[in-house]
Amino acid sequence: MGNVPLASLSWKGSLYFSIELFKLIDIHGNPKNIMKVSVNNKEYTVEVDGNPSLLEVLREQLDLTGTKYGCGEAACGACRVLVNGTPTPSCITPVTSIQGKQVLTIEGLETDGKLHPVQQVFLEEDVFQCSYCAPGMVMTAVALVENNKGMGEQEIIDGMNGNICRCCTYPAIVKALHKLTQKETKG
Amino acid sequence: MKDTTNRQPKTMEKSAPKKGISRRRFFKYMGTGIATYFVWTDYLASESLFRDQKSLAYPDPDQLSSWIHVSETGAITVYTGKVEVGQNIRTSLTQVVAEELFVPISAINLVMGDTQLTPYDRGTYGSLTTPQMAPVLRKAAASLREILLQEARKEWKLGEVELTLEKGTVQHPGNGKKLGYGSLAKAKHLLQPIDENVQTIHPDNWKVSGTSVRKINGEDFITGRHRYVSDRVLPNMVYGKVLRPPVYGAKLLRVDTSSAAELPGVQVVKEGDFIGVTAKNSRTAAMALAMIEAEWEKSPQVPGNQLFEHLEKSAGNTDPVPAAVSDAFDNGSIKVAHDFKVSYIAHVPLEPRAGLARWTGDQLEVWTGTQRPFGVQEELENTFSIPKEKIRVYMPDTGSGYGGKHTGEAGIEAAKLAKATGLPVKVNWTREEEFKWAYFRPAGLIRVKAAVHGNRISSWEFHNYNSGGAGISSPYSGQNKYQEYHRSDSPLRQGSYRALASTANIFAMESIINDLAKMAGTDPMQFRLNNLEDDRLKSVIKAAGQSFNWNRDKSKSSHGFGMACAAVKGGFVATFAEVAVDPDSRELKILSAVTAFECGAVLNPRHLESQITGCVLQGLGGALFESVEFNEGNVSNAFLSSYRVPRFKDVPEMKVILVNRKDLPSSGAGEAPIVCIAPAIRNAIDDAVGVKLYDLPMLPSGVVPRS
Numbered sequence: 001m002g003n004v005p006l007a008s009l010s011w012k013g014s015l016y017f018s019i020e021l022f023k024l025i026d027i028h029g030n031p032k033n034i035m036k037v038s039v040n041n042k043e044y045t046v047e048v049d050g051n052p053s054l055l056e057v058l059r060e061q062l063d064l065t066g067t068k069y070g071c072g073e074a075a076c077g078a079c080r081v082l083v084n085g086t087p088t089p090s091c092i093t094p095v096t097s098i099q100g101k102q103v104l105t106i107e108g109l110e111t112d113g114k115l116h117p118v119q120q121v122f123l124e125e126d127v128f129q130c131s132y133c134a135p136g137m138v139m140t141a142v143a144l145v146e147n148n149k150g151m152g153e154q155e156i157i158d159g160m161n162g163n164i165c166r167c168c169t170y171p172a173i174v175k176a177l178h179k180l181t182q183k184e185t186k187g
Numbered sequence: 188m189k190d191t192t193n194r195q196p197k198t199m200e201k202s203a204p205k206k207g208i209s210r211r212r213f214f215k216y217m218g219t220g221i222a223t224y225f226v227w228t229d230y231l232a233s234e235s236l237f238r239d240q241k242s243l244a245y246p247d248p249d250q251l252s253s254w255i256h257v258s259e260t261g262a263i264t265v266y267t268g269k270v271e272v273g274q275n276i277r278t279s280l281t282q283v284v285a286e287e288l289f290v291p292i293s294a295i296n297l298v299m300g301d302t303q304l305t306p307y308d309r310g311t312y313g314s315l316t317t318p319q320m321a322p323v324l325r326k327a328a329a330s331l332r333e334i335l336l337q338e339a340r341k342e343w344k345l346g347e348v349e350l351t352l353e354k355g356t357v358q359h360p361g362n363g364k365k366l367g368y369g370s371l372a373k374a375k376h377l378l379q380p381i382d383e384n385v386q387t388i389h390p391d392n393w394k395v396s397g398t399s400v401r402k403i404n405g406e407d408f409i410t411g412r413h414r415y416v417s418d419r420v421l422p423n424m425v426y427g428k429v430l431r432p433p434v435y436g437a438k439l440l441r442v443d444t445s446s447a448a449e450l451p452g453v454q455v456v457k458e459g460d461f462i463g464v465t466a467k468n469s470r471t472a473a474m475a476l477a478m479i480e481a482e483w484e485k486s487p488q489v490p491g492n493q494l495f496e497h498l499e500k501s502a503g504n505t506d507p508v509p510a511a512v513s514d515a516f517d518n519g520s521i522k523v524a525h526d527f528k529v530s531y532i533a534h535v536p537l538e539p540r541a542g543l544a545r546w547t548g549d550q551l552e553v554w555t556g557t558q559r560p561f562g563v564q565e566e567l568e569n570t571f572s573i574p575k576e577k578i579r580v581y582m583p584d585t586g587s588g589y590g591g592k593h594t595g596e597a598g599i600e601a602a603k604l605a606k607a608t609g610l611p612v613k614v615n616w617t618r619e620e621e622f623k624w625a626y627f628r629p630a631g632l633i634r635v636k637a638a639v640h641g642n643r644i645s646s647w648e649f650h651n652y653n654s655g656g657a658g659i660s661s662p663y664s665g666q667n668k669y670q671e672y673h674r675s676d677s678p679l680r681q682g683s684y685r686a687l688a689s690t691a692n693i694f695a696m697e698s699i700i701n702d703l704a705k706m707a708g709t710d711p712m713q714f715r716l717n718n719l720e721d722d723r724l725k726s727v728i729k730a731a732g733q734s735f736n737w738n739r740d741k742s743k744s745s746h747g748f749g750m751a752c753a754a755v756k757g758g759f760v761a762t763f764a765e766v767a768v769d770p771d772s773r774e775l776k777i778l779s780a781v782t783a784f785e786c787g788a789v790l791n792p793r794h795l796e797s798q799i800t801g802c803v804l805q806g807l808g809g810a811l812f813e814s815v816e817f818n819e820g821n822v823s824n825a826f827l828s829s830y831r832v833p834r835f836k837d838v839p840e841m842k843v844i845l846v847n848r849k850d851l852p853s854s855g856a857g858e859a860p861i862v863c864i865a866p867a868i869r870n871a872i873d874d875a876v877g878v879k880l881y882d883l884p885m886l887p888s889g890v891v892p893r894s
Contacts, residue, residue, distance in 0.1 A: 053470075064411075
């Protein structure tokens with residue numbers, strides 16, 4: 001069986017644009033602070049007055065609503081995105097702090113219309129119930145399997161413990177990820 | 188801003204024809220009995236958003252066409268007022284229809300919980316979808332199939348010959364010609380009632396039902412494309428927030444909203460005690476809310492540490508216990524009497540309440556995640572004094588409920604703000620709001636007195652204060668039983684929860700049964716089998732016991748085995764648990780949990796297993812550590828950092844055994860399997876170290892006390 005490649009998530013190299021806040025004057029003559037962000041390999045200009053969270057910017061300004069609000073205090077994992085490859089709770093991350101960094105959300109995970117292997121295995125194993133936790137679970141798992149090929153069940157449990165599934169589909173999630181990591185090892 | 192509310196599943200977009208008779212018109216015709224049978228659907232178009240007031244209030248549940256439609260192109264749309272909150276009934280109900288119609292799952296679009304389109308439904312609760320809705324849809328689909336077959340026979344001028352159905356076509360027995368359902372339906376002129384006596388496919392011959400069909404639209408969820416209510420956006424929509432009192436029961440004395448109103452784009456809404464704000468983003472709305480200065484008058488509230496005394500004291504007069512029951516207790520050779528205390532717990536649906544509302548003239552649309560869309564429609568009717576016909580409630584598949592979303596708070600708040608501002612408004616509750624202003628599973632005080640005489644239960648007296656009567660009836664044999672639920676005054680807002688009071692009542696019942704068995708010197712599993720009559724219950728005990736290997740020796744003396752069983756809401760469940768108590772630290776570890784469950788004929792094994800696993804693990808939280816802490820009207824742990832729910836690391840080795848009874852009607856599975864984990868663990872702790880626990884949660888600290 002051929003090796004299933006995981007999407008490349010590590011962005012090597014440093015910032016490719018320097019971060020500044022720009023001032024714009026809106027149609028009412030009011031000044032507005034804006035900033036450039038890179039999300040899913042696309043550059044966006046977003047408003048940063050009042051220092052919004054990354055979660056709010058993704059959901060309300062960019063209409064990327066796959067990333068969910070769950071608790072507002074980084075306790076449940078529902079809002080996790082990858083910032084330079086690292087799972088990050090977007091609810092407590094000020095958008096200004098991601099200047100020059102690469103944000104990957106659930107919407108950016110598919111490559112050439114193909115699901116990421118983590119998504120694929122979750123789908124195959126039919127793990128979720130209400131699925132509201134799914135995007136956060138997927139993003140955490142993507143980073144986890146990328147960095148720990150061949151890991152066992154206990155490592156998966158440790159790595160995923162920050163994500164809550166209230167439907168408690170935990171055993172199915174672990175089983176699916178274990179299947180994927182074992183497949184990865186066998187190559 | 189683009190409109191994301193009308194996005195339908197892909198199958199819908201492909202299959203729904205663009206033109207046709209509107210459903211509204213259809214129902215109008217229906218009243219005069221001249222409706223055509225193959226009605227279609229422009230229900231996404233604005234003109235049919237609301238029901239014609241002269242038409243029927245809701246689609247007639249006796250009529251086939253209220254439940255199922257075939258378009259000219261053969262697209263099948265099924266309607267149910269039930270809603271999807273993660274139980275995966277969208278899948279199991281679709282399976283039922285696909286089975287009877289001989290079409291692939293993907294050929295069916297199931298419209299759920301839309302008050303405009305679906306027949307009235309009281310709500311999705313009580314494990315009723317599978318036993319009540321599935322048979323209706325099965326009969327509707329089978330009735331439709333028979334009509335299609337008759338049409339084909341007519342078309343081909345055949346007698347009562349048998350015809351084959353495949354992938355949405357009827358096949359000619361001789362010449363191999365095919366007729367699509369769409370063209371057959373088109374030929375139909377009369378509206379038909381559901382044939383109550385129609386022959387449905389026997390479970391032994393099921394090819395779709397009874398198989399592990401994957402979650403419908405699973406890819407939409409796994410890619411983040413599905414729009415929960417909290418994700419939806421309407422053109423010109425603003426974000427709303429509502430002012431909450433600092434504690435329960437506080438009365439608003441004075442309020443100053445002037446500085447909030449000065450924020451750019453903020454509108455303040457004041458209607459009596461209802462104070463809300465809207466803004467172009469949620470941050471500004473939250474900021475405006477924080478700038479409101481309000482003065483409140485607190486009212487006396489029950490102190491948290493007096494909860495159980497309060498529940499007992501506030502209960503109304505109770506009937507005297509029959510003398511036979513107390514006499515039998517007095518004469519018992521073995522007696523136990525104990526109180527059990529059960530805390531309030533929160534549902535913590537991962538998607539907090541969300542509501543989105545839009546007024547068009549005097550007509551109102553509300554999108555909200557609720558288990559009772561028609562109930563919310565009534566709430567809106569009462570709030571705004573407008574007829575139901577002018578209110579449409581949509582319930583997109585929602586981020587869970589567990590009995591915690593029977594109401595429509597966020598939708599009503601959004602509708603109030605939308606009315607006042609003239610703009611569509613979305614109200615997404617915060618986690619803290621969800622903890623404090625939704626409702627809880629009731630706390631309860633349970634008092635049990637029981638006796639055994641000659642190895643049989645001879646007296647059984649059981650009182651539940653406040654938490655409810657569900658599951659209060661003992662399945663154990665014996666003449667002298669007295670069971671009563673006493674209504675009390677609840678200091679906190681309380682409501683439904685997965686399995687309701689069964690969790691509390693079964694915890695007390697199965698703990699007492701364990702203790703009686705041990706005092707009688709009988710093995711607790713054997714004691715149950717001796718005192719139970721129901722074979723279905725006995726068979727799940729045997730199945731789980733065998734898998735658990737109940738009679739094996741313990742590998743360590745600090746380990747313990749425990750079990751519990753119950754018959755709840757048509758399901759039969761037994762859970763066996765193994766625990767370890769560290770001899771030094773007294774830390775508890777749940778090593779394994781084996782659950783056997785029987786709910787008649789299994790519709791979808793994979794999803795049933797998922798429901799059982801979910802119940803057991805969610806039940807683990809209430810068993811061990813979940814508890815709402817409150818005092819003087821304030822919940823002090825209204826955050827996920829302070830209110831602990833089960834996580835990956837809390838999961839023991841799990842085993843689920845499905846006892847499939849194809850000879851019995853299917854019943855629901857979303858609730859019953861939650862009830863046995865707490866007593867099974869409790870009895871296992873007793874077995875390990877001889878410590879009997881009587882309160883839920885049992886061990887918030889995770890450490891077993893020394894006797």
